[in-house]
Amino acid sequence: MASYGDELHFIVDSESLDDPADAREIDFDLEASDEDEEETGSDTDYLSDISTEVDPVAAALTPGKPLFLIQRSHQQSAILPQVFNDVAGRHLADLSLGAVAPLPRMSPDGARKFFAAVPNVPVRIADPECFARLDSFGTTLSQQRDGKAYVGQSGRYWDYFTDDQPVGQSEDWVKQVLDAQRVVGATLLLTPGMWADAATAEESLISMRRHADWARSNLSDAEHLAVNSTMSATWLTTARLREQLLNELIDSDEQVFYIRFRWPLLAQPYGHLLDTSILEGYAELASTFQDNGKILILPNTGLTGWLSVALGAHGFSTGLGSGERAFADTRVIKIKQKSPRPAPTQRIFAPSILHIIERSISDRLDALPEARACDCRFCRSLRQQPTGQFDKALAGAHYLRRVADLTARISGETNNSITAARNLIQEANEFRREASSTVPLTGANDPKHLPLWAEIIS
Numbered sequence: 001m002a003s004y005g006d007e008l009h010f011i012v013d014s015e016s017l018d019d020p021a022d023a024r025e026i027d028f029d030l031e032a033s034d035e036d037e038e039e040t041g042s043d044t045d046y047l048s049d050i051s052t053e054v055d056p057v058a059a060a061l062t063p064g065k066p067l068f069l070i071q072r073s074h075q076q077s078a079i080l081p082q083v084f085n086d087v088a089g090r091h092l093a094d095l096s097l098g099a100v101a102p103l104p105r106m107s108p109d110g111a112r113k114f115f116a117a118v119p120n121v122p123v124r125i126a127d128p129e130c131f132a133r134l135d136s137f138g139t140t141l142s143q144q145r146d147g148k149a150y151v152g153q154s155g156r157y158w159d160y161f162t163d164d165q166p167v168g169q170s171e172d173w174v175k176q177v178l179d180a181q182r183v184v185g186a187t188l189l190l191t192p193g194m195w196a197d198a199a200t201a202e203e204s205l206i207s208m209r210r211h212a213d214w215a216r217s218n219l220s221d222a223e224h225l226a227v228n229s230t231m232s233a234t235w236l237t238t239a240r241l242r243e244q245l246l247n248e249l250i251d252s253d254e255q256v257f258y259i260r261f262r263w264p265l266l267a268q269p270y271g272h273l274l275d276t277s278i279l280e281g282y283a284e285l286a287s288t289f290q291d292n293g294k295i296l297i298l299p300n301t302g303l304t305g306w307l308s309v310a311l312g313a314h315g316f317s318t319g320l321g322s323g324e325r326a327f328a329d330t331r332v333i334k335i336k337q338k339s340p341r342p343a344p345t346q347r348i349f350a351p352s353i354l355h356i357i358e359r360s361i362s363d364r365l366d367a368l369p370e371a372r373a374c375d376c377r378f379c380r381s382l383r384q385q386p387t388g389q390f391d392k393a394l395a396g397a398h399y400l401r402r403v404a405d406l407t408a409r410i411s412g413e414t415n416n417s418i419t420a421a422r423n424l425i426q427e428a429n430e431f432r433r434e435a436s437s438t439v440p441l442t443g444a445n446d447p448k449h450l451p452l453w454a455e456i457i458s
């Protein structure tokens with residue numbers, strides 16, 4: 001948010017906006033500073049048994065068990081160690097866990113502390129986010145944010161991020177990108193992940209391959225690498241580009257890919273991807289990876305990532321803030337300053353309809369005879385808050401726990417995971433149909449994605 005006289009400018013990632021407080025938070029999530037939040041160490045040690053495995057990272061990158069990644073957000077991240085413990089205590093048989101630090105948006109010390117607070121999460125990714133460099137997608141990101149840089153003050157810590165580079169970059173620079181991840185304790189190293197421009201598709205793919213070759217030749221035998229790339233969703237929706245991309249990835253000698261697609265502006269805050277052609281593109285990508293025994297990780301995809309895992313992707317990341325749940329276009333809105341500011345809308349994930357909705361509506365769903373309120377530890381704590389009060393960290397932790405539960409449910413062989421996901425989506429669809437006769441599931445509370453998902457997974 002920026003102030004221009006009595007006008008406030010907000011950055012949002014959705015078309016509709018019923019609450020300026022959402023906008024302010026989205027803006028804040030992308031702020032660079034990580035100095036006002038501190039994760040504390042794990043309160044229990046469910047995870048300690050993983051460390052006895054010979055190579056837990058290799059195990060987490062083996063097909064079969066999905067990889068559930070949580071990306072650190074700017075706000076409320078102090079609760080994440082509890083979320084990891086809670087999930088690990090229940091689901092280690094069915095999923096692997098990973099933590100992601102958005103490297104240039106943190107200080108080196110902040111990233112190290114984040115990983116230190118989750119010492120037994122095997123997959124630790126320090127995402128170099130080179131797509132946000134000014135010679136990559138950074139200028140567009142900034143234009144969509146009223147000129148405000150995607151990576152702010154913390155960029156000064158990271159020479160790999162700010163230093164000028166020749167076109168195509170160099171092997172030395174790729175090594176520098178790897179070293180930046182090593183020093184903070186990453187266990188799965190990523191290639192830089194520059195923006196793959198669809199207008200120069202061939203050159204973009206050649207550059208991705210060259211970065212992977214340079215990274216591979218600077219890796220020790222004990223280290224793990226994922227080829228990282230960031231690109232427009234056009235690569236998924238245009239048949240020619242999709243084929244070109246799939247040929248490149250499947251023919252590559254590399255096994256593990258970490259691919260982030262830029263989504264169009266979402267319909268609503270904390271919304272789902274509602275574009276059928278993009279969903280179909282994900283479905284084809286996921287199943288092709290699965291058929292070829294390759295590992296596809298989809299960062300910042302929320303429940304769209306979950307659906308993709310059911311269809312053959314290996315893992316996905318989500319998080320507490322909207323920027324961790326979706327990598328979508330943003331826009332700036334201008335609102336006259338009013339005081340006092342209205343209280344922010346309380347929103348919570350409603351597992352019965354796989355959707356984030358207003359808390360009052362979620363309470364009404366839970367009160368239906370065929371439903372019951374979530375009894376996870378975070379919801380129990382949330383219900384102990386004084387009436388009318390809300391705790392965004394607990395609500396977000398409940399979301400992460402529930403998405404992990406859903407991911408554990410679709411673990412296993414492809415056919416089983418598709419069937420399990422199809423059943424979960426059908427259940428949610430039926431619940432929505434019955435509930436909507438008594439509870440108003442309209443506007444942003446309408447789970448519009450469910451019919452689309454049912455179609456994709458039919």
Ligand SMILES: [Zn+2]
Nearest residue numbers: 374376379398
């Ligand atoms: Zn809960």
